[in-house]
Amino acid sequence: MVEAAHLRKTYGPTPALEDVSLSLEAGQGLTLLGPNGTGKTTLLRILATLLRPSSGSLRIVGLDALKEPPAVRGAIDMVGHGTWIYEDLTAIENLRFWSVMGGHDAPRSRLHAALELVELDTVAERRARTFSAGMKRRLALARVLLGRGRLLLLDEPFTGLDRAGRKWLGEFLMAFKARGGALVVATHSFDAGLGVADRVAILAGGRLVLDRPTAQLGHDELRRLYDDLALGSGIAS
Amino acid sequence: MSGYVRRAWIVVWKDVLSERRSKESLNALVFFSLLLLFVFQFALGPERARVETALPGLLWLGFILAGLLAFGRTFLVERENDCWEGLVLAPGDKSAIYLGKLAGNVLLMAVVEAVLVSLFALFFTLDFTSVLPGLMLVLALGTLGLAAVGTLFGAITAQLRARELLFPVLLLPAAVPVLLAAVSATQTVLLGEPLGEAAAWLKLLAAADLVYLVVGVLTFEFVLEG
Numbered sequence: 001m002v003e004a005a006h007l008r009k010t011y012g013p014t015p016a017l018e019d020v021s022l023s024l025e026a027g028q029g030l031t032l033l034g035p036n037g038t039g040k041t042t043l044l045r046i047l048a049t050l051l052r053p054s055s056g057s058l059r060i061v062g063l064d065a066l067k068e069p070p071a072v073r074g075a076i077d078m079v080g081h082g083t084w085i086y087e088d089l090t091a092i093e094n095l096r097f098w099s100v101m102g103g104h105d106a107p108r109s110r111l112h113a114a115l116e117l118v119e120l121d122t123v124a125e126r127r128a129r130t131f132s133a134g135m136k137r138r139l140a141l142a143r144v145l146l147g148r149g150r151l152l153l154l155d156e157p158f159t160g161l162d163r164a165g166r167k168w169l170g171e172f173l174m175a176f177k178a179r180g181g182a183l184v185v186a187t188h189s190f191d192a193g194l195g196v197a198d199r200v201a202i203l204a205g206g207r208l209v210l211d212r213p214t215a216q217l218g219h220d221e222l223r224r225l226y227d228d229l230a231l232g233s234g235i236a237s
Numbered sequence: 238m239s240g241y242v243r244r245a246w247i248v249v250w251k252d253v254l255s256e257r258r259s260k261e262s263l264n265a266l267v268f269f270s271l272l273l274l275f276v277f278q279f280a281l282g283p284e285r286a287r288v289e290t291a292l293p294g295l296l297w298l299g300f301i302l303a304g305l306l307a308f309g310r311t312f313l314v315e316r317e318n319d320c321w322e323g324l325v326l327a328p329g330d331k332s333a334i335y336l337g338k339l340a341g342n343v344l345l346m347a348v349v350e351a352v353l354v355s356l357f358a359l360f361f362t363l364d365f366t367s368v369l370p371g372l373m374l375v376l377a378l379g380t381l382g383l384a385a386v387g388t389l390f391g392a393i394t395a396q397l398r399a400r401e402l403l404f405p406v407l408l409l410p411a412a413v414p415v416l417l418a419a420v421s422a423t424q425t426v427l428l429g430e431p432l433g434e435a436a437a438w439l440k441l442l443a444a445a446d447l448v449y450l451v452v453g454v455l456t457f458e459f460v461l462e463g
Binding site: 048049050070073074076078080081082083084085086087088089093096097098100101102103105127136 | 247
């Protein structure tokens, strides 16, 4: 599903990513861990084809994502730092907009069903401007429910969600993988992130310093490795 | 409805709905038009001949100044909550987004122009009824040209830090052919002459509209990708 090799990204003279290689099969979930400023968001944006790497190669669903970004975008869904929400539209209007823009004009019943899943059905006709950060996060996830992406990229998806929301999201991501989707989650949240991951990777100083199956890692061992590799590299957390 | 038309339509729908609810641009533009008219009336005084001579230029000065405010904001809403990213990742031909934004801008400008022309009639006791069809044709062609180039430059500058400075610097020179033709055609129409007298200016307007539209449609994808 994803094959990235030797990705490098610099902003002017400052390197953000250095020689990052990773691959991800259909039905797999990868959790990216790392302190702030280590390149997690940059990597996600490159995988989403929103950012061009300075060098390296990237194939998504078998296509060269650097040469033909539009061809692979239909396979990608993303919830980044921004929620893609228009504040003056209602929840259901936001979903309708992105559903049409995504090329799948979902009927109103499906939009309502998506809102029901994220427990926003009672506020479907309320303007997004009145929503809390957590509600906006749920609305962004409802948009993903309507999508047809096979690769889902999530940047800090658990932020702003309460306990029930985290549980729901975890279940949704597991179901997404079970349907053959591939998942990349960048997070600070060890527990929530690991719950949906088959592999865990640690980014430190723009480099991938660890990429292992979660089955080989205990929680305590991962915590120790994270402290050694990410925080021990002198990067502020 | 094809996917392309549906995407263009949903952008218009979203922009019109957002504007109807927030009234951010419309309120500011109507208030700005009122201020402009006060300034014009103060500068020109009560002498009717002077007003009639300056009227075509004043009308289009009002429209372009309102357009500078309106078009520059077109894509700012897409920066909020990173909606821009969503537009980039949306599959399909991106020019549908441009055409949707353009249609939204034309509608907004149509409202502002209707208000401005009505206020001109009220403030300067002018009667436009006999020249209204010709005037509407010139306004429609001129507005389309201004909105076509304004929407494109609005997208180009939306991602820049110095956008408030760069937007008028880019837009005004590019809009010169439209303004020149629109002011001249408006003058002919307001003098009560047959529309055929302004044929050359109308052709220039239509040609400029076509060029700006084609350039906008062809280049928008690159602009959106940054």
